[in-house]
Structure formats: C-alpha cells, structure tokens
Amino acid sequence: MSGGMIRQFSETADASQGSRKLGNGRQSPTSPLKLFGQAxxxxxDIFVEINGYVDESNGFLGGLDDKDDIISKDQKDKTQSYADKVKGIREILNRDRMKVAFFGRTSNGKSTVINAMLKSKILPSGIGHTTNCFVQVEGTDNQEGYIMQGDNQESVHSVKQLAHALCDAKLDVDTLIRVCWPKEKCSLLRDDVVLVDSPGIDVSADIDTWIDKxxxxxxxxxxxxxxxxTLMVTEKSFFHRVSSRLSKPNxxxxxxxxxASASEPxxxxxxxxxxxxxxxxxxxxELKVNKPAEAEDRVFFVSAREALISRSNEAAAATPNSHFLDGYQGRLFEFCSFERKFEECISQSAVQTKFAQHADNGKSITAELRQVMAEVCDxxxxxxxxxxxxxxETRDRLDFVDKQLSLMETEIKDKIVTMAEDVEYKVSSALMDEIRRLALVVDEFDRPFxxxxxxxxxxxxxxxxxxxxxxxxNLQNKCSSALRxxxxxxxxxxxERLTSLLPEEGKQQVANLLPAHDFEVAYRLDCRNLCADFHEDIEFKFSLGITALMNRFLGPRGTKSVLLGYSDRIPRPMPSTPQTPSNESIVSSNQDNEVMLALLSTFTSLYSRTTVGALALTGLLAKAAGWRVIAVTGAVYGMVYVYERLMWTTKARERAFKRQYVDYASSKLKLIVDLTSANCSYQVxxxxxxxxxxxxxxVDISKDELKSEVDKLRTAVSKLDDVNTQAKILKNKAGYLDTEINSFMLQYLNPSSKI
Incomplete structure (x- = not known):
C-alpha cells in the first residue's frame, strides 16, 4: 500500500477519536494529550493565585499582635507552613509530566515501539543494540539534543552517536540516562510526555528496586x-509486583x-x-486492574518495526517500502488505535495521578485558611x-469624672471661702480679746526691772x-484646735469626694500625697518690730505740779499751747458787733478784762517755769490771800511732793513702764488685727x-489616663474593624479559590468529564 494509504489510515483513526466529546459538553482537543497541558x-494558574493568597494571608496574620488574642501562635505557625507547602506543590507542578514506562523481556522491541511513537529513530534499536539501563526520553526547548547522566551533560546529534555513547558507558542496570530531545522534532514530546525505556525484565532479579525507583x-x-x-512468568511476576505497589495501574x-502472523494467515x-x-x-x-470490556481495549497486536519504517518514510517523503508483509495496513491501523487509546488513558491518568492530590491539597489549604479567616473574623x-x-464605658466614665470634678471643685472652693471668712472672724475676735487683757499678760512678765x-x-x-x-x-489655745x-x-x-472619682490604684496613691503633719496656723504678731518705736517715760512727775495740773484740766494739747505759746488750732475771726451807745461801757469793760488776762497769761508763760516766776507768783498770791495761808498750803504741798517722791520707787517705775507699754502695744496690736486675721485666713x-x-x-491624671485609654480603645476598635474587613475579604477570596478548584476538579477530575 502506498504512503497516501497509510496517511489515510492514520487520519481516519485520528478523526474517529477526535470527534468524541468530553463531559460537561466539552469538545475533545485534537490530541487527547492536550488535556494534560490544559489541566x-x-x-x-490556580496555585499561583493560592500562593499569592497564602502570602497575603501570612502577611495579614503576621501583622496581628499576639496580645490582641485574635489568633493563636500555633495557627500562625500552621499558616506559615502553607507557604512552603504551596511552593513545593508549584515546583512539582512545573516538573510534572505524563510518564509512560515500557517493560518487557530482552529484544521484544521496546525501543522500537518508543521510536515508532516518536515517529523518529531516536533510541538505538535492532540487532546488537539491546538497552542495558533505563533510558528516559523527554523534550527540551534546546535546538540540539543531549544526554544527562546525573549532572553530566553530553551533546548528541544522531542515533549513532547516542548508541555509541550508551554502548561505551559502563552502566549498572538501575542507572537512569536522560535523553533530552528537541521538542520541535517530535510532537509527542511537546505535550509533556516522558517515555522510559527499560532493560529486559529478565536480565536482573532486583525488580522491586526498579519499581520503587x-x-x-x-x-x-x-x-x-x-x-x-505467550506471556511469560517473568512478565506476569513483574506486573504483579507493580500492582502490589500501585492501586490499579494503567x-x-x-x-x-x-x-510474523502474515506467514500463516x-x-x-x-x-x-x-x-x-x-x-x-x-x-x-490475576491483576484485577480492569473489567473485561476495558481489558480488551488495552491489548493490541502491532508491528513496531513496520510502524517506525512507515513513519520514517512519511517524514522523509521517501518511497514506502514495498517489502511489507500482507496485512500491514491493519497492523498500522492497530498501532494508531493503540496510540489514541494510550493518549486518552495517559492524559486522564496523568491528570488524575498528578493533579488530583494537588487539587485536594489546594482545597485543604484554602478550606483551612478560610476557616482561620472565619475564626479571625469572629x-x-x-x-x-x-x-x-x-x-x-470608659467615655461615660470620663464624662462623669469631668462633670463631677467641675461640680466638686466649685462646691469645695465655695466652702473654702466660707471657712476662710469664718477663720478670719474667729481670729479677729480672739485677738481683740487678747488685746483687751493685754495688761494681765504684761503683769505676768516677771523680770528684774x-x-x-x-x-x-x-x-x-x-x-x-x-x-x-x-x-x-493664747490664740492657739482659743483657735488652733478648732481650726485644725x-x-x-x-x-x-x-x-473622700475626690478619691471616689479615682480608680483603685489611684486611691492608693492619694494617701502618699496628703501631708502627714497636723496643720497649724502661725500667728505672726512680731511685737518687737511692732513696738520698736515705743519710748517709755519713767521720770518722776509730781501729780500736783503745774504741768500735771494743766494736763489734767487743759489736756495735753491745751497745755502745750499755753506752755509753748502757740496753738495748733486754726484761729477763727471774731464776729464784728455793731457799736451802739447803750453797750459801749460793756464793751469797754470786756476789753479791760481781756487785756488783764492776756497780760497774766503772758506772765505765766514767761515766768512759771523759772524760780523768779514762782516767787513773783507767790508774792502776788501772798498779797492777795495772806502769808499764813500760803505757808500752810506750801507745807501741805511740800509734804505731798515729798511723799510722792519717796514713793517713786523701781516698782512704781516698772508699773508706769508696763502701763505705758500696754497702752502703746494695745494701740499697735489693734492696727494689725485685720492683717493677722487675714493672714490666718490665708493660711487656711x-x-x-x-x-x-x-x-x-x-483626678486630672486619672482623666488623662482615661483619655489615653479612650484613644487606645478607639484605635483598637478601628484596627479591629480593619482586621474584620480584611479577614472577610480573605475569607471570600478563599471561597473564590475553592470555587476555582471545584471547577477544575469538575472539568478535569470528575469521572463524568472523562473522554
């Protein structure tokens, strides 16, 4: 059959499979392998959003103060661990590819099947080219192919070079060689398919290690x-071990x-x-991995050599080989059917095996974070x-304290003013009483004079x-006790009134603020300075002396006027009396009398303080009254003088001194009664x-603390509002991500969505 016929078989197989519909009304992509890439x-994309969400959540939760007791430290640590978990999942997702492992006995054509599926002879195959280790074929974005053994990289440009490299290397059976082939040269590799060729399962007994590795x-x-x-025991035994480690392997x-069947049709x-x-x-x-109908769709009869040759010729636009055995068209069609079933199976299986667990982990992470945000929100x-x-409550307390303080201060200040006035009155009255009995206080002073x-x-x-x-x-005895x-x-x-406005801790501090000593009023009389101008007059003065008599009858001012010859009174003009003939004689008589009195006054003023004046006065009196009367009177007068002179002792002087002092001090103390009482009132x-x-x-400190507490609480309320809002946003975002994961699972993982 020509190459066109082969292509027709391939296109027919593709068309028959490409028209199938997926669950939920989705059209199958041109290649079922595209499903894996889409998923x-x-x-x-979902995990990129989850990663951003986890970072945002950790930033939000990390900003919460532990003192706020909104979220526990264990919850914070748990959510912090999600960042590493999501990062690890994203790394795995980036590496995740569909993997198919080829097993069989030596020389059964495993490498040829891989080459046929890749539509290019990449792995060495044929006589003399038996794979002696594990070879993994994967795609690379590079323009040239290369092989990797561990961290060692070696470029290869052809199958011969690759075969030479594999043959020259001394490798153990369980060694893995990675063949990285340009994706642009092979469509299968572009769809993230990795094909693993294995050495024959009959070359080593250490099969369990292969399976695990x-x-x-x-x-x-x-x-x-x-x-x-037929199927050999070795082949069956290998897959029994695979089935024991994996749940229903595909x-x-x-x-x-x-x-070979063409020879005996x-x-x-x-x-x-x-x-x-x-x-x-x-x-x-035996394996119990399929139902009978499913199992028949997993068994194919092919010729990998014919498929590889046909596809190589098709790629090179060469003349198809005319030496194919009869029936090769059916075998090619069977190989295409295998590829289609394989692509359908591996894409669905890979989506399930690679992404189902990640989707569950994503749902678990978003659900737990959503629960955390719900708890934070609550x-x-x-x-x-x-x-x-x-x-x-704090604001009400602050208003109450403010109003009560203002009211109490007004009442207390009024009471202080009233008490101060009462103190002033009491001290003034007591001091006046003491001034009135000052003579007794002075008499109590007993010092030698x-x-x-x-x-x-x-x-x-x-x-x-x-x-x-x-x-x-005396003032203290009368006033201090009552004042105190x-x-x-x-x-x-x-x-009591003001401390009722304070908190308990403030009440304890008040006791330390009040003075510990008893209040005492200081009565600052300062008699020394007050009586500094006092000048005593304790010289002897005869009580019947002319000056004393004049003081007694004329008073000190009149005596001074007579003795000193002037008056401190302003003279008044005499009223003018009209002269009439009837009173001229009376006026004349009055004028004569006034002249005589003036002369007498002048005489007395000039000579009364001298011996000459006394003698002259005595002579005048003797002429008027007689010498006998004068002698008797003078004798009595002299005896009185002598008696008074003899009685003018130190005690008399002391009494005169104290009497003068009492009079002087009383007058001075009366001047400071108001000042002293006002001073005591001021002290109180x-x-x-x-x-x-x-x-x-x-109380002001307590008010300031209440104001500060109000500000802190207001800030805390605002902060909690922000926390609540942000937690709700993150909670809703978790719900959105959960919806996205559910949509992914419904689209790609739900059984009804399978091809």
Missing part, C-alpha cells in the same frame, strides 16, 4: 510482549512482531484470539464588640518676746487649696 496550565510515578505501563510466544499490552485469527484471551484473563482475573468581631462596649538704759533695752526685748509668745499661745479640726474635716471630705485657704490642687491633680 496543568489551569492548576498552575522508576515506576511509582508512572501514569501508564506498556508491556511489550513477543507475539510469537497497563497496555502490545503483542509486538505481529507481522489461516492461523492468524485463532492465535490472536488465544493471545487476547490470555492477556485479558491476566488483566482481569474573634475580631467579638473583641470589637467588647472593645466598643469598654470604649463606651531697772531704769538703766542698757538693762531697759534688754527688758523691753524680753517683754516683746513674752507678749508675742503668750499672745500666740475644721481643716482636717474639710480635707477629709475633699479626699492655702492649706485647703493646696490639698484640693493635689487631689485635683490626681
């Missing part, structure tokens, strides 16, 4: 059997070299049925409610101190105001 791209991640196993013989059985169908029966029984009854909401309630000026100065200083001390003591009681009572009332007012200020300062 891989879809789940990669190279087969656990395979999506499809292809057993290349020799159609000229197995295709290729009865290769079926072109009459026996071909019988032999085919015989092989089919045995292989189906092996898959269904916790933040509850905490926000509690914080808002505490904020309202002397008229000597030096001694008298010391006497006056001690008397000043005595008066100041006794007056202070009143002040302490007022302070106690202030303390200062004491109470100072206590009020200290207590008010504590």
């Amino acid at each position: 891989k791209k879809k789940i990669n 190279f087969c656990l991640d395979a999506d499809v196993f292809v057993l290349v059997a020799n159609a000229e013989s 197995i295709f059985i290729l009865n290769n070299r079926w072109d 009459e026996m071909m169908e019988e032999v085919r049925q015989q092989h089919m029966t045995r292989t189906v029984e092996f898959l269904v009854d 916790s933040a909401s509850d905490k926000r409610t509690n914080t808002q309630q505490l904020l309202e 002397s008229a000597d000026p030096l001694f008298l100065g010391l006497y006056k200083r001690e008397l000043h101190e005595h008066i100041e001390k006794m007056l202070g003591q 009681t009143a002040v302490e009572g007022c302070e106690q009332e202030m303390t 007012q200062q004491e109470l105001s100072s206590t009020l200020a200290r207590l008010g300062r504590q």
